[in-house]
Amino acid sequence: MLEVPQPPLSIRLLTPHDAPTYCALRLRALMDHPEAFTSSAEEEAGKPLSWSKDRVKADANKPHDFFLGAFLDDNLVGMVGLQGRYRPKERHNATVVGMFVAPEAGGRGLGLALMRDLLVRAQALPGLEQLDLTVTEGNNTAQRLYERCGFKVFGVLPRAIRVGGRYYAKVHMVLALR
Numbered sequence: 001m002l003e004v005p006q007p008p009l010s011i012r013l014l015t016p017h018d019a020p021t022y023c024a025l026r027l028r029a030l031m032d033h034p035e036a037f038t039s040s041a042e043e044e045a046g047k048p049l050s051w052s053k054d055r056v057k058a059d060a061n062k063p064h065d066f067f068l069g070a071f072l073d074d075n076l077v078g079m080v081g082l083q084g085r086y087r088p089k090e091r092h093n094a095t096v097v098g099m100f101v102a103p104e105a106g107g108r109g110l111g112l113a114l115m116r117d118l119l120v121r122a123q124a125l126p127g128l129e130q131l132d133l134t135v136t137e138g139n140n141t142a143q144r145l146y147e148r149c150g151f152k153v154f155g156v157l158p159r160a161i162r163v164g165g166r167y168y169a170k171v172h173m174v175l176a177l178r
Contacts, residue, residue, distance in 0.1 A: 009071070009113070010070075011068055011070050011071070011113055011117045012069060012071070013058075013066055013067070013068060013069075014067040014068065014069045014079070015056060016053040016056060016057050018056060018069060018076065019049055019055075020049065020052075021069075022052055022055075022056055022069065022076065022079065023049060023052040025078075025079060025100065026079070026100070027041055028100075028102070029098075029100035032103075033100075034164070035136050035161070035163050035166075036136050036139060038161055055067065055081075063126075064082060064086075064091075064122075064125055064128050065081075065082060067080070067081040067082075067098070068080050068081070068114055070105070070110045070113065072105055077104070078101040078102065078105060078111065079100055079114070080096065080097075080115065081096070082094050082095070082096060082097070082118060082121075082122060082131070083095050083097050084128070091127060092128060092130060093128075093129070093130050093131070093132065094128055094130075094131055095131070095133060096133035097133070099111065099133075099142070101114070111145050112149075115145065115146070115149045116149070119131075119149060119175075123177050123178075129176065129177055130174060130175065130177060131151075131175045131177065132172065132175075133151065134157075134160070134170040134171065134173070135170070135171050136161075136168050136170060138168075143171060143173075147173075150175050152174060153172070154173065154174050155171075155172045156169050157169060157170045
């Protein structure tokens, strides 16, 4: 059997230069899977490109914030972010946000690669001790991915979001880095 070469995969920090493709992929994720995110496509579509540029821009005042992109042949096909908390009592925590891999890029381990890269970077951040995230109840593929990365369930918020008149619970997960 002839092997078909796979396009090269790379994962890197997103920068303001990536804002247009980040914005497009984020909007696609929100439209295709509205139950998976607390943000909505409607509210995001109205934001200017400068919002996305600011979101992916490195900020010395927010050292625990960053977004990673997974690229196949220089096309952004996956993303995940980390958002720190900066109040004195909780700055040891950060939240994993915005995980999405485009379906056409699925089955290549991009979600796991993104999460592993995020975890390596998070562990290197001074003062960061714990990560949390939420996953929509019933999204077993995503929950298994996070469990594989060491996250543990610590609770479920029933009726956490409502999309199209239907309620969805959010599973809360945590990972101690230190």
